[in-house]
Amino acid sequence: MPLLDVRDLRTSFFLERGEARAVDGVSFSLDAGRVLGLVGESGCGKSVTALSLLRLVAPPGRIVGGEVWLDGRNLLALDESEMRHVRGTGIAMIFQEPMTSLNPVFTVGSQIAEAVRLHRPVSRRAAWDRAVELLDEVGIADASRRAHAYPHQLSGGMRQRVMIAMAISCEPRVLVADEPTTALDVTIQAEILALLRGLRERHGMALVLITHDLGVVAEEADALAIMYAGRIVERGSVLDVFDRPLHPYTQALFRSIPGIGGRRERLEAIPGQVPDLLRLPSGCSFRDRCPLVIDDCAAIVPPLAEKAPAHEAACIRA
C-alpha cells in the first residue's frame, strides 16, 4: 500500500462568474522516501492540489470530492481536530514565500518551539532546545543565537530553512513543498534542494515537489505528474517522461524551454494563453493550443490512460 494515495480529488472555487474547477479529478500515489514532481504553469491547479491535501483550502474554494489516503486513513473524512493533529505529524507543507508564512513579531525559535508544543507534551525549555536542534539540522550556522532572530533579520534562503525546520518539527511522513525555491537565487536554490534531499534520506520522508521548473524535477523527482487546467495530463517515471513525453502539452513544454535539448536559434513557443478555468474549451482543455488537434478532441475529455508500461497520458492522439 502506498504511503499517500490521492483518488479523484476535486476542489472548486465558487465565484460570481461560476464554478472554477481548480482541481478536477486528480489521482496519484506516493511511497515513503520517494519524490513526486507536480509540474505545471500558473493556474493549472498544482498549488490548490497541495492545499487540498492538507485541507487548507479557503473559501470561496472547497474540496468537493475524492479521497486522500495517508497511512490507511482518509484525511477528507477526519474531523477538524483529528486533521489538526495530522498536519505536522502526518503531512506538512512549505511555501514559496516563507515571509508570508512566518509571524513577523515572534522570534523564529519561539515559532518552531510552538509548532513542537502543538503536537508534543513537552516543556517550553525542551521545545526551545528542539527548535535549536532543528535549526541546526536545516543548516543554520550558530543556531542557538539565530533562534532569537526575527524573520526580517534573516535572508530569504535562511527564512526558507526556518520554514523547513518548522515543517519537519514533528517528523511528518509526507512533506509538500510548493515552489520552495522559486523566490530564491540560483545558488541558494541549489542549497535548499540539497537540504531537502538530505532530510528525505535521513527521515524516509516522502516529498510532493510542486514546481514549474523542469530542471528542478529532473534533478530531484522519481515520478512526475504534469498538470494542465486542473487535471493531470501525463504521469510516469521521471526518466520515461523526459525520454519520451507523450502528451502534446508536455512535449511543447520541453521544446519551449531554453537549455533543454541543446542550444537552438528559436524556441518553439506554445501558442495562445494559459487557460482561464471558467472559459475552457469543450473536450480536451489543451486542444485550442495543441498542434495535433483533431475534431474528436472537442467531443470528449480524454481520460488518463496507460500508453506505455507505467506511463500514462490523457490524450487521444498519444
Next chain:
Amino acid sequence: MKPPNDGTPLVEARDVRKEFVLGGGFLARARGRVHAVDGVSLAIAPGETLGLVGESGSGKSTLGRLLLRLIEPTAGDVLFGGRSLLGLPAAGLRALRREMQIVFQDPYGSLNPRMRVASIVGEGLAIHRIGTRAERRARVAELLDLVGLPPEAADRYPHEFSGGQRQRIGIARALAVGPRFIVADEAVSALDVSIQAQILNLLQELRQKLGLTMLFIAHDLRIIEHLSDRVAVMYQGRIVELAPRDEIYSNARHPYTRALLSAVPNPDPRRRKERMTLGGDAPSPVQPPSGCAFHPRCPHAEEVCRTVTPPLVTGRDAHAVACHVFPAEPPGKE
C-alpha cells in the same frame, strides 16, 4: 546574431558608480551607504546583445538604469554613440531618450491601468511630438502588429490582457519612438514558461528586424545563454567576469561564475550532478567584505583575496576576469 564590431560602441560605461544612502526613514535602524554599482566599465557594440546576469542585490538593475540615465551616477561617465550623457542639457537628453528605452519585469505594475493601450503605446510619440494625431494612431496599429497583438487591442485596457500580452504591450511602448538601444530588465521572469518562449522569440525577431542593441538583464542563466552575444556576470556591484557567450558557458574562470553555472538544475534526469554549493548567503551590501567581495564564500580564496580587490582584466578571446586566483589567460598564448 551579430558579432561585436570594432567601431565606436553604441553604449559605454566608464567606471560608473552609484551609492545609495540608507537611513533617515521612519523605521530606519542604521544609516549607511550601499555601493549598488561599484566601478563598472563596459561597452556594447551596435547590434550586440549583452547579457547581464547576477543574483538579487548584485546591482544589475541599477546598472541598467544608469546606462539609460534614469538614475544619476555618483561617479563615472556613461556614453551613448560616443557622447557623454552626463553633460547633456535637458533638451539634448530628451532627444536622446528616443534612442534608448526600457522593458520592465512586471507587466502588471508597469502599465497605467486607467489608460487604453493606444495611449500607453502612443504616449512616447505624443511626448516627443512625433507625427500628427492620425499618424500616431497609424503608428500604434503598426506597433501592435509588430509585437503580435490584434488591432482591436488599441481600445482596450491593460487588465483585459494576460501577462504575456501585457509584456507585448510594454515592448510596443518601448519600440514606439524608434530606439536603437533597449534595456530588458528581467523582461520574461514573471511569465509562465510557455509564454516566456513567445516573448523571447519576439525579442529575437525584433532585434534582427530593427537592428536593436540590447542589454538583457536576467538571473536565469539558461535565458541569458539563449539570447546573448556576450555575457557579463555581476556580484556585489562589480563585473566579475565578461566574455563572449561560448567562453562563459564552456570556459568560465571566476569561481562565482562557475558556482552559478553549477547551481543551474540540469534538465537531464540521467545526469544528476553533485552541485558545487557555496555556503553562506550573499554578504550585506552595506558592509561589503574587504578585498574581493566574493572571498568569504569562495572555496579558492587566498590571503591576497581578503585585502586586495581584483581588477577586471581582459585576456585572450576577449575574456575578462576579476580574480586573483583564476585570472584571465594572457593574450600572447593563442
